[in-house]
Amino acid sequence: MKVDPRSKMLLVICISGLALIYNNPLQLALLLAVSLALLGAFRFDIGMIGGYLRPLVSLLLILFLIQCLFTKGGQVWLTIGQLELVSSAGLIAGASVVLRILVVVNSAMLLTTCSSRDFVLGLIQWKVPYEIAFMVSIALRFLPLFRDEMQNVITAVQLRGVELKKVAWGEKISMYRTLIFPVVYRTMLKAQQLSIVMEARGFRAYPRRTYLRRLDLYWADYVIMSLALTVTVILLVGQIL
């Protein structure tokens, strides 16, 4: 059963939208479960999620701590002298922030289950201008390139004996600052080469262009989209009331 990328896009919008409105960790956890279930349903390799989320762990931890420490209210769990450090409101706020980010990231993964080409086609058939839709797909294409260049430079540094794990935080930041320049430069070079190829193949040569394939919506798509919209509206209304 092939699901149109537009259905998936709608699902992502609905789930992310709800995540932004919900404040309760319980509701957000449920949303997370739903997004994970959907990923499984669309045959996304759940094992890969760990790989995507690992770089975010430190960021999530920092956000959790900030929310925890700066949101006060409810039962106090940790004090140092007179200072109230951790309260239940803080814990709830921290958990909410973390879960919200996880929900948004996971639901965005849904979009990777369709090819970037289908994604672009879907956007175009929804009357998004071709250039913008194309920009989105090229951006998706460039993320792994960026990562490859980063890996290249990190290997270069390793070859000169620098063990990144053992570098102190302050020095690590200054090192990344120096390293980011060649990464960005080289990625931009690739982008430039790609744009030359696109120009050579007549990109935007004429005001209109045709498409080899068409995406059609099937009953499954209509079911998914109407269910998603209905459920979202109900939940939104329930939240407001």
Next chain:
Amino acid sequence: MAQQGETMGRIIELINVSKEYLQAGDNTRQALADINLGIGAGELVGIAGMNGSGKTTLARLLNALLLPSSGKVLINGMDTTEPGYQQEIRRQVGMVFQNPDNQIINPIVDEEVAFGAENLNLSPAEVRRRVNWALEAVGLSDLCYHAPHLLSGGQKQRLAVAAALAMRPECLVLDEPTSMLDQPGRRKLLKCLLQLNREHHLTIIMISHCMEELAVADRLIVLHEGAVHMDGPPWVVFSSPQFTALGLKPPPIASITGSLVRQGHQIDKKIVTLEQMVEYLCP
């Protein structure tokens, strides 16, 4: 210098073409200086030269990716500096670049080939026809629905050729297409290009560092410091002392032929490729 394009219809003409680049500190670098060149329909032309001799600049001038600082570049009579002609020029002169990975735009092989034809606003049926023809011409029909990034380097370059072919160009310009390929990949690409030239009469202009490849061309042009220094059949160019004086090395077979000729053997001076030599020694 005999200009072979004279009797056949010239599809590419460079008239007093110069190109300068601005550099840091208000310097200008002269990439090309007063080039006059004509290329006829159906020719297989090789372009050689040291790094910095202007080969890549020349290639980019041929399909209006770059415009000359002075002089004119005419493609089938159309001036590349006229904005109205640029799109048609780009359709007529297809380009293949050096890095196989940086030329892939789409995630499926047939869509990659279709990209150019789609941009020309042709009917979907016509696009599909052209895609099938182009993939057939480069020998990649079996891989129609594969993901381009999983192909080998040689296959990716043939895919780039197919993507250019889908626009039905009159001429294909390849800028060091084999420098990132291994020998088997290089051989297959060359075989494909030769077939396109001999059977489909596609004009091909190939820039390369690999003299073995340029040996199969009808004509070899050598650039040095932005000027055309040599222009003639490969066997003439390779055997001239000017060739080595320009910092280039002839291919092994041409060297062997040269040394045999010098020793007084009755060997055909025109032998520059492996196939020719094997054919001659062991028919």
Next chain:
Amino acid sequence: MPIIEIKDLTYVYQSGTPYEKKALEGLSFSIEAGEFVGIIGANGSGKSTLMQHFNGLLLPTAGSVLVKGKNTAVNHYYSELWKEVGLVFQFPEQQIFASTVFAEVAYGLKNLGLEQPDIERRVEEVLHRVGLNPEEITHLSPLRLSGGERRLLALASIMAMCPDVLVLDEPTAGLDPAASDRVWQALQDMQRDYKTTVIMVSHQADELILLANKLAFLEEGRLLAYGGKVEVLQQMARRDRDDWLLPDHLQLIYCLEDCGCQVNTDIISLEEAALEISRILKEPTRCKV
């Protein structure tokens, strides 16, 4: 004791996943100190994977790699291996990250713990070695150099660390004959002056066969031949003609042999090949011409 010893080396990418791929299978060979070894294989033969085992960037899935008698799997990369084995990947200019030429070469030297005067001396020496002029370029940004100069700079950065073993992947890919010659000269000088063991990985035999002492032929992750140049080249000629990785002059010799000509295949250089063809032309019966 050989400086590098490979025993039954097997390496599998992403083992246990659907993307599992056996890149190397059961390789065994050893390299003596001071040798120049060429490893020839098509793209996908595993040569780049093998390269990264020499300095422990990759560890074997099975089998062992011993560098100076020590097993790379005992994880001493950051204490010793990175100093003993220098790696130069293909298109090394893509890994240049410092803002000046001096800083680029000095980076590894600082990590080696050298004092500033020593660092300056080594930078100057190694730049001369690769044919670049230190006075002109040490203060420049690497981006101001030409492509060929950047390649030489990247090479110099690793050479400056004076590793016992230098491993390079296609160091002359895309270079002019002039720049290529500078690279070959620099490698030979390192071999002569510092007794550096040089291992070069390539998909074409052309230049390598003249400089190397020994050759290794890799195909689809397996070592098909290792040892003297002539033997390995003859082994390489036994593959399908379409897959040959030999230079044209050797392809000619082997084609003539296939044709039924009586031809001497103990040949390596272009001059020897020319001589052989000359002999064939003088004795037409050898080739039934």
